[in-house]
Amino acid sequence: MQTSDFIQALPKAEMHLHIEGAVPWDMVQAQARLLPSPPPWWATDYRFDSFRHFADTIRQCYESTLTSIDSYYSAARGVFKSLADQNVRYVELSFSLGHALSRNLPLTEIVDAIRQAAPADLTARVFCGVSRSRPHVLRNKVIEAILNPPELDGVDLHGDENSQGPAPFVDLFAQARQRGLATKAHAGELAGPQSMQDTIDILQLTRVEHGVRAIEDEGLMSRLITQAITLDMCPTSNIKLRVVENIAAHPIRQFHQRGVRITVSTDNPTILGCSLTDELHLLVERFGFSLRDLAQLQSNAFRVALMPAAKRAGILAELDGVLARPVDLWRN
Ligand SMILES: [Zn+2]
Numbered sequence: 001m002q003t004s005d006f007i008q009a010l011p012k013a014e015m016h017l018h019i020e021g022a023v024p025w026d027m028v029q030a031q032a033r034l035l036p037s038p039p040p041w042w043a044t045d046y047r048f049d050s051f052r053h054f055a056d057t058i059r060q061c062y063e064s065t066l067t068s069i070d071s072y073y074s075a076a077r078g079v080f081k082s083l084a085d086q087n088v089r090y091v092e093l094s095f096s097l098g099h100a101l102s103r104n105l106p107l108t109e110i111v112d113a114i115r116q117a118a119p120a121d122l123t124a125r126v127f128c129g130v131s132r133s134r135p136h137v138l139r140n141k142v143i144e145a146i147l148n149p150p151e152l153d154g155v156d157l158h159g160d161e162n163s164q165g166p167a168p169f170v171d172l173f174a175q176a177r178q179r180g181l182a183t184k185a186h187a188g189e190l191a192g193p194q195s196m197q198d199t200i201d202i203l204q205l206t207r208v209e210h211g212v213r214a215i216e217d218e219g220l221m222s223r224l225i226t227q228a229i230t231l232d233m234c235p236t237s238n239i240k241l242r243v244v245e246n247i248a249a250h251p252i253r254q255f256h257q258r259g260v261r262i263t264v265s266t267d268n269p270t271i272l273g274c275s276l277t278d279e280l281h282l283l284v285e286r287f288g289f290s291l292r293d294l295a296q297l298q299s300n301a302f303r304v305a306l307m308p309a310a311k312r313a314g315i316l317a318e319l320d321g322v323l324a325r326p327v328d329l330w331r332n
Contacts (some may be wrong), residue, residue: 006291007280009322011315013090014083014265014276016209016232018129018158020062020096021113021268024078027071028270031064041240042273044214045076051052051160051190060272066099069109074126076117082269084122086277089315090305091122094156096249097146105278108149115151123296125153125306127182132159135168135274143172147179149211154182156209161191161277166202184232186210193217207304212238214260215251224260231249231260231305234267234275235282253287255295295323316331 009116029037040046041057044086048054076093076242083091093114102138102324111126111210118124128146130138146155155176157169166185173183188196192213197220202207211231224231235250242251256264264279266272274282283289302315 002285003281003291004277007277007294008087008320010087010280010295010298011302011318011322012086012088012276012280012298013263014088014306015092015263015301015305015332016234016265016267017079017091017093018058018096019072019075019093020099021058021271022079022093022266023061023065023075024082025270027065027075027078028061032060035060038154038273039083040273045326046240046273051241054241054271056295058268061118061167061270062099067103069105069113072105072110073113073117080122080124081174082119082275084119086275088276089122090125090302091118092125092127092153092306092309094127094158095120096158097128097130097142098134098137101142102175107145107152109318111149111151113321117202118147123305123307123311125182126157127154127184128152129152129156129158130169130172132157132164132166132169132186134159135164138172141177146172147175147181152181155186156183157185157187157203159186161187161189161195161199165195166199177204183207184209186283189238193220200229203286207232210234210238210243212243212251212255215254221258224246225258227260230300231255231262233262234265234289236272236279237267240272247286252283256289256293261300261304262297264297265306293325295319318321 095110100107114126175318176183183204185199185203189201189210192215196211196214207230209232233252235252236250239247266274266276269275297320304314
């Protein structure tokens, strides 16, 4: 069995995905005809100048495409098809509150459209993404609107950590938890370990998107391990946004070896030019992960996935089955 066959056979989970950065390329091209194809950002050695540059680039892909409820459905349909083709069984997808409000689109209808776009063999969970740089929108009426969609699964804090700490989002996160919703936040990406520590404490999190800069703080690393806090990491995203200096400097292997519960995802595949399969190949080819390690990452993901216990048990058993196959590729 080749590495690529193994990766395809592995039941996978995409834990960290923004629909704005995942709009299928044919939808983007139909609206933004002036963009070259392939765009320069897909090159392996491409680096964004700054988070602002990245945010401006991503806007070119969603501003003219995610304009109606139907367009959310079409985009999600394309995203989910690509994931299902890669044998991805579970996805947590977020949509931007700010963009939805700017377009006056009802959040309940967005959530329903995304949920309805999922094929039967893919469990899709929908998160409302709230930007750190727009805390002023969080009036009570807006919090109520965010938490109102019956099919919403959770809330996620997005955006530039340096623009705003977590304090303005305490009420939203507390109310979300009270209603049984999942909560997670981006942290330890554009700012250092203190920002990540504060975000975990103030918003009472067990899930962090990225979290890569925890490596700078031994105390935080120990805490991640003892409290089983899950980090949904995206190495290509960190490399292209200059969170790390280069591929060799990315500490994802250290997190895994030290026993931090990490998962791997794409973040914004249309902007970053990567698929989940690409990310898993990258782990093997550039970071020295064994195939057993890849299976462990999927097991990490399904253990925290929002799915019924019987379904989770079935997939974990399937993962065990893939690992039990007699292959000569178990390195390390
Ligand atoms: Zn993200």
